[in-house]
Amino acid sequence: MDNFISKKIKGFNYKNYIVYISFGLVLLFFSITLFNKGFLSPENLMNILRQTAMISVMAVGMTFTISAAEIDLSIGSIVALSALVAALVLRSAGIILAVLAGLSVGAVTGLLNGIIVSKVRIPSFLVTLGTSSIISGLARKITNLEAVPIIDKRFNFIFGSGDIGPISTLFLWTLVIMIVGDLVYRKTPFGRAVLATGGNKSAARFSGIRTDAVKVAVMTISAVCAAFAGILYAGRLHGARYTLGEADVMTVIAAVVIGGTSFTGGRGTVVGSIIGSIIMGMLNNGLLLMGLSVSDQMIARGIIIILAVSLSLREAKND
């Protein structure tokens, strides 16, 4: 028996669990420092999960992109355009059409990003920087910078404002996207093709993987996830505005990298990215509850992100 346990302990590879260790550390730290300030109250914990839902959904898509050694900087602008398109379509059509219209903003942009990256052979960093500007411009143009309110109660309930028992629908959507994303990532040939493409493109191609198709697919997945996040923002805020998602790109990338996905591709986890996103949410929430000023919050958040990322990247290097 003792032998069995010691074997288990020896076999335990902590490197796979770095993100959980970071998560535990941040949770422990805030639980101690904020024990009488409501950090651990169920409402506050649900707040964190709800507020991070949009980042989490985008992080799932970004995990695929970064695992394939690409990046998608256009997600912030897709959030805004998808939310606006869904809100506008909702004025004259039903929920299903509105959601499809919103998602198609992501699908079209993602396909475009992917095709330019794989066929014209421009780095995704530059392609998505360009499309990001185009999409932002469109989002500003279609409503002449005005907000579009949403009065459809069912839409608002399903996509952001509703609760089923004590559980926010936003959290349920995060769970659904996480489970689907995780299954596709770990259990399908496509998931393995993504990792192979990111790990070593030439080797992947020689082993029969159509790396160009994989690239188009990952860019589309990340853009569709962003479009869905836009729909969730619209449901949460009961309306859309061209400024939605503006500041989200860096948070999403940080969440994915803290979650253990290698920035150079070939390695990652979907669940880790969600945990990374929740760590970012806990930081925002905890630093606010501590009563820090915005400047102090920014400094603390920056330092903790660097520490968390360096931990996960250093362990990755040692693999």
Add this chain to the structure above:
Amino acid sequence: MNKKIFSVIALMVIVVLLISACGSGGQNSNSSQTQNAQSTSQTKDDMSRFDEEIAKGPNGETPTRSSEINLTEEDYAKLREGKHKAALIWAGSGEWYNALTEGAKEEFEKMGVKIVAVSDAQFDPAKQATDIETALALNPDIILSLPVDPVSGTRAYQPAVDKGVTIVFADNGVNNYRAGKEYVSIVTGDHFGMGRAAAELMNEAIGGKGEIAFIYHDADYFVTNNRDGAFKRAIQKKYPDIKIVAEAGFTQENATGEVASTILTQHPEIKGIYVAWDVAAEPVVAELRAAGRNDVKVVTHDLGANNDLDMARGGNVCGKVADMPVEIGRTMAKLAGYKLLGKEAPPFVVCSLIKVTRDNLEEAWKKSLNKELPEDILKALGKK
């Protein structure tokens, strides 16, 4: 590994302890901001004076009401002969800036002035400097501008000053520039009046007593600092039964949701929340809805379709104070006309404000933005 983990924990603890030590003053940072606004305003204890007090210009200029700025038909005729060109160099974009442009356009049409460029600096001082240089290539006679940054503005506007362009500012001035020399005048909303009116709305909304939260713009920005400061002072001076129990600042308008939820966690008893402006209030309203807190009233500044729909439906948003961007735009154009005609222009001009509740939403949109109320909101008001 153990060493690494240990060193990371140790680092985290040290960092956060250090920051909480220097951050203990964090929530008080607003008091220094209020003090700033106070010193600019030289607040008098006398209540009636307090009620009438108008913010002075950034350089202590005495304010003039915009109703005193007028051009005659002869003035317009004379201006039309000049066939002047104008560039509008704004700091941001949105409904408010659209209205500003519209007001200026309306007045420039009467003057026969052609608008050759409209730019949005996206609140980036460097982009604004570039925008000015680019616009100058079109040789405008007039620049109407809302400066992003008074400090770097000194350099950014210099090429226009050197060319002798007539410059009229909105809201902010530029450091080391003098009215009547480098620029004509600054036109702005009545920010102290807006803060006081917001306090009145809060008082009405929560029935004259109770605890409230104060979510302010945590940045050195003339307009928002004045409005936030005036709200806070008005609550403290005029409504002794209303107590501000939570204060928190923000710099990114989409970060206020998290701020609101932490306030609700720590002060569930609050009856109202003041938020610095409309777009920043949207995530706050979303959090209140999520928490099922229909009883918490929100008061903020500026009009915007999303929150106005909430107001029309009797939701959390129950009062707003709006300035008159259309009027600010018109007045700026008129003051440019003053300069071109050689008339003496007052250095600091203040436009009026409107207190907005569910009852006068339609009128407010017309007056402030020169726009019809969006259809969804009219429906929610039962007017369609």
